[in-house]
Amino acid sequence: MSKRFINLLLLLSIALVPSCTKTDTISYPPTRKADQVDDYFGTKVADPYRWLEDDRSAETAKWVESQNKVTFGYLGRIHFREALRKHLLEIHNYPRYSSPMRAGEYYFFSKNDGLQNQSVWYVQKGLDGQPEVFIDPNQLSPDGTIRIGLSGFSGDKKHVAISRREAGSDWSEIRVMEIASKRELPDRIQWVKFSGAAWQGDGFFYSGYDRPAQGRELTAKNEFQKVRYHRLGDPQERDQIIYQDQEHPLRYFRLDVTEDEAYSFLTVSQGTSGNELYWKDLRKKGASFEPLIQGFDFDSSAIDAADGRFLVHTNVDAPNFKVVSIDPRKTSRKDWRTVIPEQTEVLDWATTAGGQLFCGYLKHANSRIYQYDLDGKPVREIRLPALGSAGGFRGWRDDRVLFYSFASYTYPPAIYRYEVASGNSDVFHRSEVKFRPEDYEVKQVFYESKDKTRVPMFVVHKKGLVLNGMNPCYLTAYGGFNISMQPSFNPALIVLLENGCVFAEPNLRGGGEYGETWHKAGMLENKQNVFDDFIAAAEYLIREQYTSRERLGIAGASNGGLLVGAAMTQRPDLFKVALPAVGVMDMLRFHKFTVGWGWVVEYGSSDSDKGFKALYAYSPLHNIRDGVAYPATLATTADHDDRVVPAHSFKFIATLQEKHKGPNPVLIRIETRSGHGASNVTKNIEITADVYSFFLHNVGAKVRY
Numbered sequence: 001m002s003k004r005f006i007n008l009l010l011l012l013s014i015a016l017v018p019s020c021t022k023t024d025t026i027s028y029p030p031t032r033k034a035d036q037v038d039d040y041f042g043t044k045v046a047d048p049y050r051w052l053e054d055d056r057s058a059e060t061a062k063w064v065e066s067q068n069k070v071t072f073g074y075l076g077r078i079h080f081r082e083a084l085r086k087h088l089l090e091i092h093n094y095p096r097y098s099s100p101m102r103a104g105e106y107y108f109f110s111k112n113d114g115l116q117n118q119s120v121w122y123v124q125k126g127l128d129g130q131p132e133v134f135i136d137p138n139q140l141s142p143d144g145t146i147r148i149g150l151s152g153f154s155g156d157k158k159h160v161a162i163s164r165r166e167a168g169s170d171w172s173e174i175r176v177m178e179i180a181s182k183r184e185l186p187d188r189i190q191w192v193k194f195s196g197a198a199w200q201g202d203g204f205f206y207s208g209y210d211r212p213a214q215g216r217e218l219t220a221k222n223e224f225q226k227v228r229y230h231r232l233g234d235p236q237e238r239d240q241i242i243y244q245d246q247e248h249p250l251r252y253f254r255l256d257v258t259e260d261e262a263y264s265f266l267t268v269s270q271g272t273s274g275n276e277l278y279w280k281d282l283r284k285k286g287a288s289f290e291p292l293i294q295g296f297d298f299d300s301s302a303i304d305a306a307d308g309r310f311l312v313h314t315n316v317d318a319p320n321f322k323v324v325s326i327d328p329r330k331t332s333r334k335d336w337r338t339v340i341p342e343q344t345e346v347l348d349w350a351t352t353a354g355g356q357l358f359c360g361y362l363k364h365a366n367s368r369i370y371q372y373d374l375d376g377k378p379v380r381e382i383r384l385p386a387l388g389s390a391g392g393f394r395g396w397r398d399d400r401v402l403f404y405s406f407a408s409y410t411y412p413p414a415i416y417r418y419e420v421a422s423g424n425s426d427v428f429h430r431s432e433v434k435f436r437p438e439d440y441e442v443k444q445v446f447y448e449s450k451d452k453t454r455v456p457m458f459v460v461h462k463k464g465l466v467l468n469g470m471n472p473c474y475l476t477a478y479g480g481f482n483i484s485m486q487p488s489f490n491p492a493l494i495v496l497l498e499n500g501c502v503f504a505e506p507n508l509r510g511g512g513e514y515g516e517t518w519h520k521a522g523m524l525e526n527k528q529n530v531f532d533d534f535i536a537a538a539e540y541l542i543r544e545q546y547t548s549r550e551r552l553g554i555a556g557a558s559n560g561g562l563l564v565g566a567a568m569t570q571r572p573d574l575f576k577v578a579l580p581a582v583g584v585m586d587m588l589r590f591h592k593f594t595v596g597w598g599w600v601v602e603y604g605s606s607d608s609d610k611g612f613k614a615l616y617a618y619s620p621l622h623n624i625r626d627g628v629a630y631p632a633t634l635a636t637t638a639d640h641d642d643r644v645v646p647a648h649s650f651k652f653i654a655t656l657q658e659k660h661k662g663p664n665p666v667l668i669r670i671e672t673r674s675g676h677g678a679s680n681v682t683k684n685i686e687i688t689a690d691v692y693s694f695f696l697h698n699v700g701a702k703v704r705y
Contacts (some may be wrong), residue, residue: 009555011313017573026074026665029066031654032059038588041609045622052650053593054641056215060650064639064670067653071634071667078693083705084495085689089115090434091491092685097429099392099403101150104157106179108134108150113176115146117680125178127401128685134182135162145679152197152204158186159232159671161204168675170194171220174206176232186600187221189236193222193595198257198264200282205242205255205264209493213366218642221251222595226264243289257282258305259397265292265302265310269524271601272481273519275299279310279328292331296601299482299516304352306374311339311357313350319568320344320515323350323357323376337377346515348484348612353395354420364444364456365486365513369393371423380423386411387442389486391419403428407489409460409503410437436492439463442487450532452520456513457506457537458487459546468645472501472546472699473606475538479508479530480559481602482519492688499696499703502546508533508563524604524656525614538567538574553577553695554631558644558676560586561635565620565652568631577698578631579691580620582644582676585652587619588612593645621648624655631664632698634691638674646670664698 017452033048045391052060075081093114100107107127110119124130140146151161151174160179163172174189174197195207207227212220227243227697230236243266254267264282269275274296278289293316300314303323310328314397315321317333323340340347340359345368349360356379361368367390369382388408395402400420405415412431413614418424442460449455465471474496478485485507496503507513508531510522522530538554541547554575556564561583568578588606590596604611616622628630633656637649653668660666670689671683678684696703 015511025555025663026070028657028666029063029070031063031323031657038618040588040606040612043612045616046254047589047651049651049654053219053645053647055219055646060268063650067668068670069682071669074665074667075669075690075693078697080696080705081689081693082599084693084696084703085685087705088492088495088685088689088692091494092681094431094433094491096413096431097379099405100398100428101403102395103153103160103179103433106157106476110159112681115681117682118147121148123151123182129432131412132182133388135177140164141166143673143680144682145673147679149196152199154199154204155201159199161199163197167673168638168642168677168679169642171217171642172678173216174230175610183610187230187232187234189230189239194252195254196256199254200229200257200261200264201231203234205229205257207253207255217278218640219593219647221417221592221597225251225253226649227253227255247526252598256302259303263305269598270296271598272522272602273299275301277302277312290328292326292328299631301514303350309337310539311350311352313327313347315516319517320345321347323347326393339374340372345514346484347390348512350395351394353393354421355397356401358393362391362484362486362513365458365507367391367406367483367486369381371420374687382418382425385414387444387487389488402584408487408490409442409458409493410440411487412437412489412491431489433491433494435498440497445540447536449509449529450530453509453529453533455506455508455536456534457504457540459541460493460497460503461546464544465502467545469542469545469548470497470551471547472499472551472553472696472701473504473541474501474553474555474695475504475506475534475541476555476560477506477508477523477534477537477563478558478560479510479534479557479563481510481599482512482516483559484512492685492692495692496696501696501701502541504537504541504546506533506537508537510559523602527603528618530563531570531618533561534567535574537570538571549574550576551699553579553699555579555581555691555695556583561585561644561649562587562620566618566623566661568633569620569623569625570618572628572630575631577695578633579636579695580633580649580652581636582638583620583635583647583648584639584644585620585648586622587615590624590644590648593647594642596644624652624659626659627661628659630656630660630664630666632664632694633666634694635668636671636687636691637668638671638679639672640675640679 032100036047036050056527096112098110100109112119120136121134123134137148145167149163151163165172172192176185176187192208197204228239230239251267259261264280266278278294281287298316303311309325322342325337345361359371366387371379392404402418412433414430415428416425417428508551561580563578635649637646656666
């Protein structure tokens with residue numbers, strides 16, 4: 001949001017006036033209703049709180065201040081909240097590392113000592129060298145909300161492009177550092193979003209937008225993305241446009257360059273799924289982009305180029321994905337050569353390093369990793385220590401040692417060193433967290449959804465749990481955008497487990513756990529399947545006596561926030577607590593802000609009659625009914641969320657406070673200088689402490705602090 005909004009938010013001191021909507025313990029601030037009605041193909045839809053979409057107005061700032069005052073007043077009365085926050089600080093206070101990545105004679109890695117707001121980037125010569133600070137983001141802003149990522153190394157490994165994001169916004173600025181001297185160059189590339197830096201020669205390619213209108217940086221629709229080339233030392237104004245499409249303003253473009261800088265691959269997409277793939281011979285002056293795979297019905301990504309052919313990971317005629325080799329002079333599908341055929345398990349990713357091909361499969365959402373030669377001949381399976389998630393195996397062609405990471409719900413992240421030739425793995429670094437994994441158990445169960453589809457779910461709890469229906473349960477999921485929810489380690493989960501909670505995470509349709517067929521079964525007109533899967537998970541947990549309606553809370557973020565909003569409005573009787581975070585709540589207008597248009601391929605659009613009917617049927621904002629008792633609700637959002645703009649949550653909670661009846665609190669917590677995710681460790685812990693306190697308090701948990 002604008003500086004004006006933030007200043008008003010921080011400075012306004014507002015006396016709350018009596019509300020017309022009350023519960024037994026809370027008076028909500030009044031929210032003005034405007035006479036705004038839209039006509040969607042003959043259906044009149046009221047939108048009385050549209051004025052909350054204006055995040056620059058003093059009235060919106062006053063509303064936010066009022067809502068936060070009520071929310072923090074409520075949270076402040078939870079007696080164990082501060083003790084829980086302090087315990088979260090203790091649990092998070094352990095060193096965390098990223099996997100090393102090599103650039104010539106140097107290795108880079110990030111490290112967080114425990115409670116640093118941002119991880120620090122280190123560099124060392126060789127694996128046995130002395131680590132030195134390369135860049136410390138914590139020194140760049142007083143509140144520690146500037147995040148730094150490494151976006152790409154130059155071919156000679158003398159320079160690295162870094163991305164700099166502030167206050168949680170998706171906007172990034174690319175800068176360049178000289179590796180040997182750790183000196184930052186004067187180059188500044190602004191208004192970049194969802195882009196890396198692909199080096200060629202003495203510069204790099206990147207994807208960015210024109211400067212948005214002043215004051216609309218965090219809400220205006222992002223259109224006409226362009227691929228540009230930046231030469232070191234030039235001002236951004238001189239950057240050459242490499243690719244643009246003036247006829248299709250709502251498309252993403254990403255350009256990647258092969259390690260030898262001989263070829264570039266251009267990925268063109270109309271949204272979050274489906275893309276076209278083009279290539280260019282960078283050795284030929286004046287060469288143009290040539291089609292490799294056209295049409296937006298499938299997902300394809302270039303892996304590498306070898307012997308004049310391109311390795312491609314694709315789901316063309318293979319819903320579970322495969323790897324093919326394509327001759328750029330003969331791109332017809334009949335001329336493709338299959339390197340890794342489609343399997344019954346989904347091929348989640350594929351990458352080359354050390355002259356080998358590494359493939360990551362999912363078996364019921366758990367990782368399986370295999371090594372092949374570049375012709376697809378099997379070399380070995382890389383054995384993992386338990387059920388969980390593994391990733392990595394990225395590097396250069398001449399690498400002999402690679403790194404990968406592994407984690408699970410009760411298995412803190414470990415980084416392994418892997419020898420490409422022998423297949424030997426050994427622990428390079430293991431996180432030491434203050435808890436006893438052996439006290440807990442992780443299991444995977446399967447249950448039937450409404451239409452009898454078999455859905456997997458991970459369940460985590462203390463060993464010896466008594467199934468008597470009295471256990472608090474925290475049910476969370478995502479269910480969309482082909483994203484697979486795999487076992488991962490979150491130190492905050494320890495707080496729930498220590499206090500006798502059951503943690504449950506189902507793999508809903510809409511995700512990528514079982515390939516594109518599973519994804520399509522939960523998108524567009526099939527989106528209701530996702531909500532049915534989630535509701536069936538809750539019913540299973542109650543039926544098997546893991547928990548009860550009075551002990552069950554549901555949580556989700558972004559598309560998962562939509563999931564929570566839809567579930568609680570469809571089945572308000574089923575849950576005690578609802579925790580929608582940065583949720584997509586207004587399904588009729590999501591595509592009008594920032595990059596929301598990119599989700600139309602997943603959700604559909606209210607601009608069409610068919611799309612409107614499907615979206616209106618489940619849109620959380622539009623399905624809140626007057627006089628219904630809804631679960632205790634704490635919606636969370638942030639002022640710098642320019643992916644799912646906070647207006648979604650603003651309008652949802654205003655409507656909920658207007659129509660909800662009953663004693664359950666329905667509140668919103670709005671963070672400042674934060675975005676779609678917490679912008680630093682401190683904010684993450686504070687938000688988590690408040691959300692967990694709200695949940696545990698409202699399900700009547702016996703908190704040990």
